[in-house]
Amino acid sequence: MQSRTPAGRTGRPRSAAADTAILAATRQALVELGWSKLTLGDVATRAGVAKTTLYRRWAGKNELVVDAVAELFDELELPDRGSLAADIEGVVLQFAAILARPECKSGLMAVVAESTRDDALRERVRASVVERQKRLVLEGRARAQTRGELPPEPDPQEAARTIDLIFDVVAGAVVHRTLVSGQPADEEWVRRFTEVLLGGLGGTQP
Known part of the structure; x- marks a missing residue:
């Protein structure tokens, strides 16, 4: 910690x-x-x-709750499951399980709501939760590049933007699913989400 x-x-x-x-x-x-x-x-x-x-x-209270909830997300791990898709599914299932815990649901939703009118609190949420967990994206992306599943991205600035976008997509989808919609992020949903994340929507660029 x-x-x-x-x-x-x-x-x-x-x-x-x-x-x-x-x-x-x-x-x-x-x-x-x-x-x-x-x-x-x-x-x-x-x-x-x-x-x-x-x-x-x-x-x-708000600052205390942020730090208490942040420790829950520090439990997230990214074990090597053999493929990028399997790695994503594994960590998303862990993430959803943490969000489903009553202390996380109660604390996270409350401090996020409070942070809409408290810039210092918003920054604490960002630093304690968001920035600390981007390590998972960095680790997973590097592993997938080593396997040859993803191409290297030599531009550090572009790589950082990619990391931010991946984190936003994953975290946003799972938080919305579990805390806003109140639906389970079960294995079937996680599998389909991972397919969309990796394959896109199948559209063509204009």
């Missing part, structure tokens, strides 16, 4: 054990109470720390 201590803050070093307990307690509270009823006082009690300990680490 990346350190989230604001730059320039001084004082006693942060305790990794306390951070772990606080973030776990936050997820537990999200499951039992939901975002709207979650309070820092309740989280502190569950984690066995003083409430002031939370305020030394996080500015408020």
Whole structure:
């Protein structure tokens, strides 16, 4: 887990054990109470720390929830399943399973809604969730290029734009499917989604 201590803050070093307990307690509270009823006082009690300990680490509930949810996505892995299609299907199924967890559904939707009127919170969501998980696209794309399934892209700027687009397409589709439409991203849906992602819509360029 990346350190989230604001730059320039001084004082006693942060305790990794306390951070772990606080973030776990936050997820537990999200499951039992939901975002709207979650309070820092309740989280502190569950984690066995003083409430002031939370305020030394996080500015408020939204920032705490972002970091607690971000840890869930850090569980994502991209094992080598032998082909680009199989790799995509595997990670998308993992992603959908995490989104289906009650602590993720409650926390993620709430902080995304709050971030529409809070630029700093939006940036925290982007940095803690989006940017950290682009590692999966980088890894999968490099592996597919090594296998010869994708061509190399020597221009670093163009490669970065491609990574952004792939991430947006995958994350956008799965989040919409599971959290907006409320439909299951099961193996059949993931297989068909992967076919569209890799094959396109079959149209021709104008």
